[in-house]
Amino acid sequence: MKSKGAITPLDRQHSYVGRNLSRDKAKRAVNGRGRYTDDITLPRTVHAAFVRSPYAHAMITDIDVDIAKAEEGVVLVMTGAELKELCTGPWVGTLSVFPTMKTAPQYPMAVDRACWQGEPVVMVVANSRAAAEDAAELVSITYKELPVVAHKETALEKNSNLVHPDLKDNLAYEKVIDTGDVGEAFAGADHVVEATFDFGRHTAVSLEPRAILASFEKDTEELTIYTSSQTPHMFQAIIARTLGLPEHKCRVVAPFVGGSFGLKIHSFGDEFAATAASLKLGRPVKFIADRLESFLTDIHARENTVTGKMAVSSQGKIEALEIDILSGVGAYSQYPRTSVFEANQILNITGGPYKHQNYKARMRVAYMNKVPTSQYRAVGHPIGNSVGEALVDLAAEKIGMDPVEIRRRNIMEDNSYPRTTASGIEVADMSHQKCLETLVERMKYDDLVQERNSLRAEGIFRGIGIAAFIKGTAPGPAGYYGAGGAPIASQDAATVKIEPSGNIICAVGVTDQGQGVDTVMQQITAGAVGVLPEMVRVIEGDTDATPYGGGTYASRATAIGGEATYQAALALRAELLRLAGALLQREPETLDIIDGNVVDLGTENIRMPLAEIGRIGHFQVAELPNDIQPQLSHTKRFRLNDALYIFTNGIHGAYVEVDCDTGFITLLKQWVVEDCGRVINPILADEQVRGGSVQGIGGALYEHCIYDDQAQLLNGSLIDYLVPMASEMPDIDVAHVQTHTGVSELGSKGVGESGTGASPAVVMNAVNDAISPFEAKVTVQPMTPDVLLKALNRI
C-alpha cells in the first residue's frame, strides 16, 4: 500500500483522472440511438404478458386457460404450478448473517395462493405483446379471498391475520443492539427529546422499466439473455440455479440500461417465467414491464415507522440515542438480497456522524400482503438520517443552540480515525469537520439566517436545514453478501489489454446504467497506462466478455471496480514498459508512457508508440528476445478485507419556503458537501449527487405508493404517483472533500447514494425550521400539503 499523498500515475499531468470527460454513450442516448433491451429483436421472438392476482391475498381455486390457448397467435400459456415443475426449487430470501430471520419459500409465479396484488399467476406468450394481452384477458381464474395483512402497525399483534400461516406470525426478523449504558444516560440527561417518524412506501421508477429478452437454443442448450440489469453475473448464477442450467452455458448481456437505482439487482418472477418459456419453446421470449406492472411488481422500499429519542446536555453534548424501528415489507423476503436490509441500515447508521457512545436500537420487520420491498438507492439511509438529524435539531431547539453549532460539537473529529460508531461500525478516512465548515461557507450560513429572520417578520416563512450523514458504500465480503451465502460477488475484476493497434480494451465486471461507470473506467485506464482516453474502449455488461464481478450496486463501481481496473492497468503498463525496455535496450525504470507513446522518463522524448509494441507483441514476436513472452492482457481483482463497507460522509444544507396557507413547499436551494475520496470525473460525481438528491426529495415530498385497507395499490400510474420534476427542483450546489480511502491505492469511495441518503433529512429539517414560528412539526414523509396543513392545524 502506498502512503497517502504519494505521487501515483493518476496524479500526473497527463493522467485524465480528475477531468470532466463526457460520456460517449450520452450523445447516443440523447440522439435516441441507445439500444435498450426492448430495442433488440431476434428472429422468431415471441412476447410474454401476465395475468396477475387482483387480490392481495387469495387462494387460487381454479384456472381455465383453454380459451386463451386457442386464441390466434398464442404459443404458450403457463400457470405458476407448471412453472414450478421447471424450477429446481423455491427461492428462500434469507441470508445467514441474519440468523433468526424467516421467510416463506417462493416460486416465480404464484402456486395455489397469491400473496400480493400483482403477483404473476399465469403467463401468456404470443406473437405480439398485444396478442398476449388479448389472450391474457381470456384466462379465467377463480379466487377465494383470504384475510389480508395491510398495515405493519397491526401485523405483529397476536391476533393478526397471517401472510404465511406456516411461519406462525408475521415477524420476519428482529434485532437489538445496545451499546454503552443508554438507560443511565437518559436517566441522568439534562434534556431528552423524542419523536415518531413515519415514512411512506415508494419505488424506483426507472425511466426504462424492467426488461428481458431470453433466447434458448435447444440444439446447443445455450441460453442468451439480454436484460436491463445492474448485475449480469448474479443474474447468470441465479437463472442457472433456478432453472437447472449449467452456468457456463448462460450468457447474460445488459445492453443500454435506462436507470436502475437498485431496482435491477433483484430476482423478479416474471423475468424467470419468460426465460422458462424460452427454454420450453426454443424461441426468444421478450417481456417488458409496462408502467402499471412496474408500480405493481417492482420492489418497493422505505415503509418504516421509527420512534427515536435523544439525550443531550445543556452544553449541547449528545449523550445517548435510542430508536425503535418497525419496518413493513412485502409478502416475501426478496431473493437473494432479503427485505430486512432497510431496517438493518437504519439501525446501523442513525446518528452515525456523532461521537455519543450510548446507543440502543431495535428493529422489527413485519410481512404484509404487499409487493416485496428491498434495496433501493441509499437503503435505509434516508430514514436513518431523517430520524437522527431531526432529533439533533430537536435537541438544539430544546437547549436554544444553533443547528450548526450542535453538530460542530458532536461530529467525529477529522483526526480521530479509524474509530467505531456507537452502532459498532468501523469507520475511517472521514471528514465531518471539513465538510461542515465547507458547507457553512458555501451556504453563507450567517447571511441566510439573517435573511430568513427578516423575511419571517414580513410573513414569509423560510427555513434552513442542515443534515450530516454517513453512507455505507462498496460492501465487503465479511458483510452481508459474501458471508451471507448469496451468489453475489463483493469482489470485482477488470481485464486490461493492448490491441495490435496499440489501443486498449478494458473489460470490467461493474456495469453502467447511465451514470458513466464506463467513462470512469476509461479515465482510470488511460491515466494508469498512460494513453489518451480515446485509445481506451470499455466493455461492460456481458458475462461472456468481462471477468466475473458483482456488477454495480451499493455505490461500489468506482470504489471496487475502479481499483481492480487501476491495478490491471498498472500491470499492463509495467509489462509495456518491460517490452519497450527490451526493444529499446533500456531499463524499464528509465521509461514512461504518455499519451500512447513510450517516452524517456523526465524529458518525455518519444521513443516508440504503443502501436509498435502492439504490432510486435502480437505479430512480430520474433523481434523480442527469446526469454520474453509478452503478456498483453492483465486481469486483476479487488476485494475489501475486514471492512463491512467503505463508509463515506458528508453534509447537506437546504433553504425552503413554506406557504403556510396552502401547505406547499418551495425548494429554494440545496447544498451538498460530500467526501467520496478521489474524484475521477467531477461532472459525473456532481451529477450523481444532484440526481441522488432529487431522488431523495422525491421521497421527502412526492413519491408514495398508496394502499387501501385491502392492500390494493391505489396509484399505479405516473398521473397519481408523483416523481420529482425539474420545475420544482432547486439549484443544488455540490462540493467534494477528497479524503482518500486507505483500503485501496485508487482511494475512491462510493458517491452514487450520497445525495439520496440525506436529502430527505435536510428538506424535513428545513421545513420544520420554516414552520417553527407556529410551533408545528412535521415528521411524516412524503410531506404533502395535507401533512403540512394538518401539522399547522389549518385543517
Next chain:
Amino acid sequence: MKAAKFKYIRPSSLDEAINLLSDFGEEARILAGGQSLLPTLNMRLSQPKVLIDINRLDELQGISHEGKHIRIGALTRHVDIAESDLITENIPLISEAIEYVAHVAVRNRGTFGGSVALADPAAEMPACTLALQGTLVVEGPNGRRQIRADDFFHDLYETARAPEEILVEVQLPIRRSGESFAFMELSRRKGDYAMAGLACKATFQDNRFLSVRLVYFGTELKPTLGENVMSQLEGREWSETLAEKVIASLEDDLDPVDNLQGSAAMKLHLQKVLTKRTLAEVVQRLGNV
C-alpha cells in the same frame, strides 16, 4: 399496456363523421388530440369498438374573430391557443390559464374542444369556458345547436352533448371594459391536474363588484360555480373583511370529494385560500387596467 383491438376510421368531412357516430353510437369514440383517450385505451380502461379520427376535419380548425366573440374551432391545439394574439388580446383568462394545461408535449397534441367535451373536473379549459359564459356549438344528425356553458357540464364526464353529436366550436365573449380576470390553481408539480383551482371573471362599477363569476375546479365532479360567494360579493366594495366573510359561504357552494391528493376538508380549505387570493388579484388587476 396495449390497447384492445378497435376499428379505426378517418372521415374526411364533418357530415361523414356525424354519420359514423350515428351508425356506431356508444360503441364509437372520437379521436381528436388523444391525450386523454389513448392512455385509457392502452390501460384497457376503455375498449371502444370504433375510433373516429376527426383530425382531418378542416371545419373544426382555427381561431377567428366573429362579432362579439372569438370562435375557437374544436380541433385547435392548446399550443395554438397559447400562441394566438387573438386570444391574448381578447380572452385574457384563457391566455393565462393555458400555461397550466399539462406539459408542452400534451399541449402540442391536445385540443381545446377535446378538453371541453371530455369535461375532466380538474381541467382548466372547461372551467374557463364556464367562467366566461361561453357557448358550445355541437352538430349532429339533426343539425347544429348551441349550448350555453351554464347548461353544458352535467356531472363527472357527463355533458349536454349527445353521443351522436360532435363539438365543433366554442364561442367565447370578447373582454369588455370594466372586466377583470384572474386564474389560480394549486398542483403539486407544474403541469399536473389541479388539486384546487379557480377561474374568475369580475365586472366592476365604481370599485364595486357589479357581477362576479367564480368557477371552481379540481375539487368537484365538474367545474362548479360558487354562487353563494358570487351573490354576496355583488354590489360590494372589496376588502379583506369582506373576503373573510364570503369564504365562509363557500361551504354551501362546494362539496369536495376525497382523493389521493388529500381529504375533502383540505380541498375546501385550499379553495377558500384561492378564493381570497384570486379576488384580491382580480381587484388589483382592475386597478392596473
